[in-house]
Amino acid sequence: xxxxxxxxxxxxxxxxxxxxxxxxxxxxxxxxxxxxxxxxxxxxxxxxxxxxxxxxxxxxxxxxxxxxxxxxxxxxxxxxxxxxxxxxxxxxxxxxxxxxxxxxxxxxxxxxxxxxxxxxxxxxxxxxxxxxxxxxxxxxxxxxxxxxxxxxxxxxxxxxxxxxxxx
Amino acid sequence: xxxxxxxxxxxxxxxxxxxxxxxxxxxxxxxxxxxxxxxxxxxxxxxxxxxxxxxxxxxxxxxxxxxxxxxxxxxxxxxxxxxxxxxxxxxxxxxxxxxxxxxxxxxxxxxxxxxxxxxxxxxxxxxxxxxxxxxxxxxxxxxxxxxxxxxxxxxxxxxxxxxxxxxxxxxxxxxxxxxxxxxxxxxxxxxxxxxxxxxxxxxxxxxxxxxxxxxxxxxxxxxxxxxxxxxxxxxxxxxxxxxxxxxxxxxxxxxxxxxxxxxxxxxxxxxxxxxxxxxxxxxxxxxxxxxxxxxxxxxxxxxxxxxxxxxxxxxxxxxxxxxxxxxxxxxxxxxxxxxxxxxxxxxxxxxxxxxxxxxxxxxxxxxxxxxxxxxxxxxxxxxxxxxxxxxxxxxxxxxxxxx
Numbered sequence: 385x386x387x388x389x390x391x392x393x394x395x396x397x398x399x400x401x402x403x404x405x406x407x408x409x410x411x412x413x414x415x416x417x418x419x420x421x422x423x424x425x426x427x428x429x430x431x432x433x434x435x436x437x438x439x440x441x442x443x444x445x446x447x448x449x450x451x452x453x454x455x456x457x458x459x460x461x462x463x464x465x466x467x468x469x470x471x472x473x474x475x476x477x478x479x480x481x482x483x484x485x486x487x488x489x490x491x492x493x494x495x496x497x498x499x500x501x502x503x504x505x506x507x508x509x510x511x512x513x514x515x516x517x518x519x520x521x522x523x524x525x526x527x528x529x530x531x532x533x534x535x536x537x538x539x540x541x542x543x544x545x546x547x548x549x550x551x
Numbered sequence: 552x553x554x555x556x557x558x559x560x561x562x563x564x565x566x567x568x569x570x571x572x573x574x575x576x577x578x579x580x581x582x583x584x585x586x587x588x589x590x591x592x593x594x595x596x597x598x599x600x601x602x603x604x605x606x607x608x609x610x611x612x613x614x615x616x617x618x619x620x621x622x623x624x625x626x627x628x629x630x631x632x633x634x635x636x637x638x639x640x641x642x643x644x645x646x647x648x649x650x651x652x653x654x655x656x657x658x659x660x661x662x663x664x665x666x667x668x669x670x671x672x673x674x675x676x677x678x679x680x681x682x683x684x685x686x687x688x689x690x691x692x693x694x695x696x697x698x699x700x701x702x703x704x705x706x707x708x709x710x711x712x713x714x715x716x717x718x719x720x721x722x723x724x725x726x727x728x729x730x731x732x733x734x735x736x737x738x739x740x741x742x743x744x745x746x747x748x749x750x751x752x753x754x755x756x757x758x759x760x761x762x763x764x765x766x767x768x769x770x771x772x773x774x775x776x777x778x779x780x781x782x783x784x785x786x787x788x789x790x791x792x793x794x795x796x797x798x799x800x801x802x803x804x805x806x807x808x809x810x811x812x813x814x815x816x817x818x819x820x821x822x823x824x825x826x827x828x829x830x831x832x833x834x835x836x837x838x839x840x841x842x843x844x845x846x847x848x849x850x851x852x853x854x855x856x857x858x859x860x861x862x863x864x865x866x867x868x869x870x871x872x873x874x875x876x877x878x879x880x881x882x883x884x885x886x887x888x889x890x891x892x893x894x895x896x897x898x899x900x901x902x903x904x905x906x907x908x909x910x911x912x913x914x915x916x917x918x919x920x921x922x923x924x925x926x927x928x929x930x931x932x933x934x935x936x937x938x939x940x941x942x943x944x945x946x947x948x949x950x951x952x953x954x
Contacts, residue, residue, distance in 0.1 A: 409885075411885045411887060412885075440772055441772060441775065443775065443897070443916060444899060444916045446901060448903055448911070449912075462888060462916075466786070466793075469793055471888070492773055493770075493928075494773060494775030494776075494924065497924040498775075498921070501920075519601060519602060520601065521605065536613075
């Protein structure tokens with residue numbers, strides 16, 4: 385088990401960032417905090433470089449789309465402190481139209497493709513990214529397909545309507 | 552008679568040549584495209600293009616109930632589908648708060664370790680083929696077939712297994728499965744030993760692999776590498792040991808670690824992992840004897856489909872069947888991240904649930920995708936033939952790369 389607890393982690397972050405972060409929960413023991421675009425790189429850098437916390441491993445970057453919210457795109461970072469065996473989830477909510485967030489490639493080279501994937505599917509623009517292109521979809525695609533308004537299939541298709549299956 | 556071309560100052564031989572390695576190149580074992588700039592045989596720079604078999608699994612998953620997402624996970628890393636299946640089941644079980652009986656955990660461990668062995672058989676066997684030795688591949692491939700036959704006994708299919716259900720397995724392991732498993736545990740070590748004798752000190756193989764594509768631990772962590780690649784670079788991060796799932800804490804096994812992360816180290820780490828996997832399976836078989844032999848799923852009627860005969864003859868079973876299929880059972884409104892040690896590294900599932908029958912958002916942390924992004928940068932200055940071996944030892948599986 386971990387050498388430091390979520391409470392110690394949180395108090396360490398609070399001492400540095402104070403009211404810049406908000407705790408949104410601790411689902412299944414994974415501390416989840418929220419911050420803004422101004423602080424995200426500072427926070428990630430602090431977590432990575434702090435000699436006690438040592439969140440040196442970037443597990444994942446992805447996003448979630450909540451169309452009904454004012455700030456509709458939530459960019460989600462998962463970090464892992466291998467020394468302490470502790471994980472943390474950081475969320476940054478940004479506007480769906482003007483969705484800019486600073487890049488984490490300044491801290492981890494591995495963030496490169498994760499951010500390209502997030503851009504490809506959600507249209508999140510990572511400012512300062514060295515090579516922000518689509519990665520899995522074709523280059524000339526105009527939509528961002530993981531956004532909720534993008535239909536899974538052609539909406540004009542009728543052969544898969546529910547009433548054919550008694551639903 | 553044809554004139555020979557006269558070379559001028561703009562000699563094309565002095566310029567870099569462009570090579571399209573892929574998307575369907577026989578040396579790359581899958582759909583990978585790398586546009587390389589070559590100076591003679593040396594790679595000056597390269598750009599990876601991926602996404603040729605992108606199938607939008609994350610989008611499809613948002614429209615499917617939990618139990619119908621298992622077949623999608625099959626098609627991520629199709630060399631070791633059971634690990635993906637089990638990882639997904641465990642993610643949902645974590646979300647729903649289901650605890651599985653010990654026997655289910657041990658059966659899962661057996662299946663997952665078999666999958667790890669079959670994946671490493673392919674990777675290390677093919678690494679031999681790419682360095683010019685077909686024999687090892689031929690010997691080892693026989694045992695992937697043996698593993699697939701065990702899958703057949705357990706679930707009926709071989710490659711895309713769809714093995715297990717939320718809460719356990721769809722049926723109990725039959726006697727034939729255990730017989731085949733025991734036979735495998737007797738036969739395979741001999742072949743693996745022979746395989747190691749063929750390669751580990753083979754001059755040609757060692758010359759081709761030692762020092763090729765060496766990666767420091769700092770670089771590997773910087774690029775978020777995981778699995779055998781990270782361990783070959785000297786970092787002892789194994790999800791099974793660090794965050795045990797499915798009762799891995801009950802087992803005694805070692806995490807092999809390499810020194811300098813070159814192709815040779817990766818090969819050795821994978822070989823040693825196969826030995827450790829067999830050790831785990833043997834322990835699991837011993838532990839299974841102490842468990843009641845008729846338990847193969849948790850008692851969660853809300854999520855585990857009842858047997859078909861009962862659906863027709865039993866009121867409760869019919870109700871549960873209906874509720875499961877129609878997705879009428881409320882699920883917690885929360886989010887969960889669960890990761891398992893896939894054959895290529897940390898396979899993570901980030902599931903955001905809004906209480907409905909399908910995930911609100913599901914993201915796969917795919918080790919192949921994250922491991923592969925160092926390929927083009929690390930190929931700079933490498934010989935083309937070394938780059939081929941490097942790709943082979945990264946064990947990037949196109950299905951997992953492109954999701």
